[in-house]
Amino acid sequence: MDEKLVKKRRIVLVPLPAQGHVTPIMQLGKALYSKGFSITVFQTQYNRVSSSKDFSDFHFLTIPGSLTETDLKNLGPLQFATKLNQVCEASFKQCLGQLLKEQGDDDEVACVVYDEYMHFSNAAAKEFRLPSVVFSTTCATAFLCRSVIAKVNVDKFLTDMKDLELQDKLFPGLHPLRYKDLPTSAFGPIESIHRLYSEIVNTGTASAVIINTANCLESTSLARLQRELQIPVYPIGPLHIAASAPSSLLEEDRSCIEWLNMQKPRSVLYISLGSLALMETKDTLEMAWGLRNSNQPFLWVIRPGSIPGPEWTESLPEEFSKLVSERGYIVKWAPQMEVLRHPAVGGFWSHCGWNSTLESIGEGVPMICRPFTSDQKVNARYLESVWSVGFQLEGKLDKEDVERAVKRLLVDEEGEYMRKRAIELKEKLESSVRSGGSSCCSLDYFVNFLRMKSSI
Ligand code: UDP
Numbered sequence: 520m521d522e523k524l525v526k527k528r529r530i531v532l533v534p535l536p537a538q539g540h541v542t543p544i545m546q547l548g549k550a551l552y553s554k555g556f557s558i559t560v561f562q563t564q565y566n567r568v569s570s571s572k573d574f575s576d577f578h579f580l581t582i583p584g585s586l587t588e589t590d591l592k593n594l595g596p597l598q599f600a601t602k603l604n605q606v607c608e609a610s611f612k613q614c615l616g617q618l619l620k621e622q623g624d625d626d627e628v629a630c631v632v633y634d635e636y637m638h639f640s641n642a643a644a645k646e647f648r649l650p651s652v653v654f655s656t657t658c659a660t661a662f663l664c665r666s667v668i669a670k671v672n673v674d675k676f677l678t679d680m681k682d683l684e685l686q687d688k689l690f691p692g693l694h695p696l697r698y699k700d701l702p703t704s705a706f707g708p709i710e711s712i713h714r715l716y717s718e719i720v721n722t723g724t725a726s727a728v729i730i731n732t733a734n735c736l737e738s739t740s741l742a743r744l745q746r747e748l749q750i751p752v753y754p755i756g757p758l759h760i761a762a763s764a765p766s767s768l769l770e771e772d773r774s775c776i777e778w779l780n781m782q783k784p785r786s787v788l789y790i791s792l793g794s795l796a797l798m799e800t801k802d803t804l805e806m807a808w809g810l811r812n813s814n815q816p817f818l819w820v821i822r823p824g825s826i827p828g829p830e831w832t833e834s835l836p837e838e839f840s841k842l843v844s845e846r847g848y849i850v851k852w853a854p855q856m857e858v859l860r861h862p863a864v865g866g867f868w869s870h871c872g873w874n875s876t877l878e879s880i881g882e883g884v885p886m887i888c889r890p891f892t893s894d895q896k897v898n899a900r901y902l903e904s905v906w907s908v909g910f911q912l913e914g915k916l917d918k919e920d921v922e923r924a925v926k927r928l929l930v931d932e933e934g935e936y937m938r939k940r941a942i943e944l945k946e947k948l949e950s951s952v953r954s955g956g957s958s959c960c961s962l963d964y965f966v967n968f969l970r971m972k973s974s975i
Contacts, residue, residue, distance in 0.1 A: 761962070
């Protein structure tokens with residue numbers, strides 16, 4: 520680093536307090552730390568990463584401001600993010616101002632990197648004339664979709680999205696995405712999604728965008744996004760390969776690794792729907808039947824709260840435990856990366872969150888794609904029709920379809936082909952973060968970009 524950057528070497532990170540957002544921004548922090556920056560993480564009161572030994576070199580600060588108990592109970596994830604933006608805007612400005620007052624001469628803040636859903640951060644950065652950088656934890660294609668959706672006529676969009684006949688048709692200009700693949704959300708009405716997307720993609724005064732993706736996955740969308748946004752776009756992922764940063768918000772049940780150790784190579788289906796998706800009792804039972812009938816062993820993460828009922832699987836009808844007891848192993852939360860890396864795992868049934876998608880491809884594991892909401896639908900479409908490392912299980916869940924899907928992935932030749940494709944992509948992803956690879960270079964360009972900004 521040159522002298523100027525040695526002065527401006529602190530980066531402020533503002534994560535959205537949700538698992539799928541916290542993990543990649545902490546990985547980004549590690550990647551930037553390895554380039555010589557100091558890291559300050561501004562957290563809200565919710566879902567905090569502990570300043571454990573893994574982050575002992577990071578500086579953690581709290582943004583004061585809280586939501587009411589009623590809000591916390593009643594708000595879905597999107598309304599929660601919207602409310603958090605309102606509650607934190609003024610207090611973050613104050614905290615950042617305080618940090619700037621106290622900063623040492625050799626440790627000035629170089630920029631604020633904020634999760635795209637924490638857009639209140641931009642106003643504070645602007646006030647203190649700091650470069651602000653948007654960090655997108657979704658794929659570039661989902662970012663592009665949000666930007667396209669934010670620009671289309673709202674009324675026409677709302678009508679089109681409710682038109683059942685259009686749902687299987689391609690959305691103009693976003694090939695191969697169909698209307699039904701667009702990242703609208705199960706967590707709120709289309710009207711409020713449209714408003715939220717307009718706020719998110721309004722990069723306005725932001726100086727750059729960092730995306731946790733790689734050129735080899737999304738070169739077309741990245742090129743287009745670069746043209747649309749007119750500020751530099753840095754694809755620097757997959758961050759979980761570039762920089763490890765254990766930041767699980769829930770306790771991992773490691774007993775499943777011992778169970779995996781007893782299974783045959785590539786025989787196990789790993790099932791996880793991430794940190795937010797919900798399942799109906801009826802679907803959970805159809806899955807259990809289909810899994811049992813497939814005769815393949817399976818490791819199933821059922822997060823408390825993801826199925827109806829106050830307790831855990833005790834709330835499910837009695838037949839459930841009989842169906843899963845023979846070949847299944849159920850946990851509340853797994854060490855997912857370790858599971859995907861395990862030789863016994865042959866496939867991943869996933870909701871296709873972007874982290875899970877990158878983690879699965881990054882381990883060469885093919886997927887059954889059952890997206891739940893928003894960008895997961897985009898990822899599922901790409902997994903199936905662009906990268907050919909998985910297939911979608913669409914429509915109503917029934918046990919015959921589940922059984923067929925499991926066999927297709929783990930037993931049939933088609934699954935073998937998808938595994939081969941996944942392994943090819945794994946190798947490409949690994950080289951993209953190695954020295955000279957596209958993501959590794961992109962991170963260096965970002966560091967140079969900050970160097971230039973610092974010397975203005
Ligand atoms: N995850 C985990 N253990 C589990 C299930 C998920 O550690 O049992 C992690 C997973 O490795 C990923 C994150 O939780 O990093 C989920 O992020 P993703 O973007 O896939 O989905 P989201 O939770 O945002 O819907």
